[in-house]
Amino acid sequence: MSDAGAPPQTIDAVPLKHPWRWVAAAVILIMAFLFIYGAATNQAYRWSVFAEYVFDKRVLTVGLVNTLQLTVYSMALAIALGVLLAVMRLSPNPVFRWVSWVYLWIFRGTPIYVQLVFWGLIPTIYQQLRVGVPFGPTFTVIDLQSLSIPFLLATLGLALNEAAYMAEIIRAGISSVPEGQLEASTALGMSWGLAMRRTVLPQAMRVIIPPTGNEVISMLKTTSLVTAVPFTLDLFGITAREIAARTFEPVPLLMVAAFWYLIVTSILMVGQFYLERYFSRGASRKLTTKQLEALAKAQAGTGAM
Template structure:
């Protein structure tokens, strides 16, 4: 009786990683070009880096310009999100009147430039000098002189929010419609009300679709606040640096760099917040296993008991 010899162990594969020399060449060229650009910027007297350093942490720039820009961004976005939810629900409503009103609103505010809209809101006290409430052809109970009020900050918020609401409505509508209808049907079958279904089933899943474009809109809103000079409101970051201080010292370039620096700093902070919000609402949606899950899977395959 003969026994078969065990099969020979296959030879190990000597894997050699593929080399990419042109990647290093391209990287070296880019580094040289960036270095030359930075050297030219640093040595160019037109940038006036001494004035840039002097006004970068200027008290008026920080306490008036940056603060007003943040207020414009936050107030306008909160109002835009609230109005966007209402418009999105109206677009999804079976009532044709609601659907048409919402569609006309989106058509007007998405079809006209934001700068033109802000100019219109700035002219509102001129168009409607007085606001009166009362009985037609009778006594007046309320009278308001718009030209006597300084409401340009409120008009700037209103102009930005009404324009942004048209875009937020489509983002929210897309997020709600991305949730399968079976989720809603299952929630209703479990006895949930429509409000509870939206709050506990639809919206948590829709947020994965809503958060990324909403974060982009917040960043876009921050930069769009530089257009409120059309209202005219000139106490934002761009107005303080490029119109007030630069016009006084006749140095527009370093003051533009100051404004750009603070816009970049605030945008970076917003991007970090957007990253953590996206990660929070994407829990359970990714099929990528965590380190603990991979360790548990490896132990299960080796037959080890899992604690």
């Protein structure tokens, strides 16, 4: 029989899932387009000057290299000193605990810019460094004012300040590992050092790595404050002070500095991602694609037997 006389059936419209997400995404895209278009057409940015100096030899070989060296050297010293301070904070010796606490109190309680200014004044405060026996003969005298050590002073200033924050990060990571882990390792015959290296620290790294990565990125940007020492051969000093003062073009040179800070920061963020993934192995029950494939092959091999 024919259904020609039957009324047409209505099809319910399927509502769009999460419509406000699409609205929010559209608004964000429109705002981003307007911002980029406004920046691209604004003559104040002087993009021609930006293109001229973004790959300038002095910016790359002096400013960027010195900034990277300041970051690496300062963070290496800060991590080493931070480990020592963290161990002192966890020590049963009250003298060690109080010394560590006072160090953290001073360096976390005063601004980094003020500390760098103080380090820059060290050659003025201590004009000569005498090496010898206390209240006895002097072996040698070093005239600090005759030395050109702004890079060294900047590195020390950044490292000593950062060590206070790294100490708390490392202490929190070690404290996050259950005490039973250390007790079980000791019961297996491991020494304290071996247990820390094989059992405690690998688990603590899951907590230590994310904030440490953030501190490295923060250190990279904090190097722009070393002009307080004064050290003016970093990326910010070369672009915003030296070249901009000569060309009278501060805005495009600031954009050059921001561009290279952003590039290096992006690379550091990628490295941090892979480090976090490496040390978080076994922390989650969710299997990776390779683990699922290996499990499927193992099950297939078992079924074929």
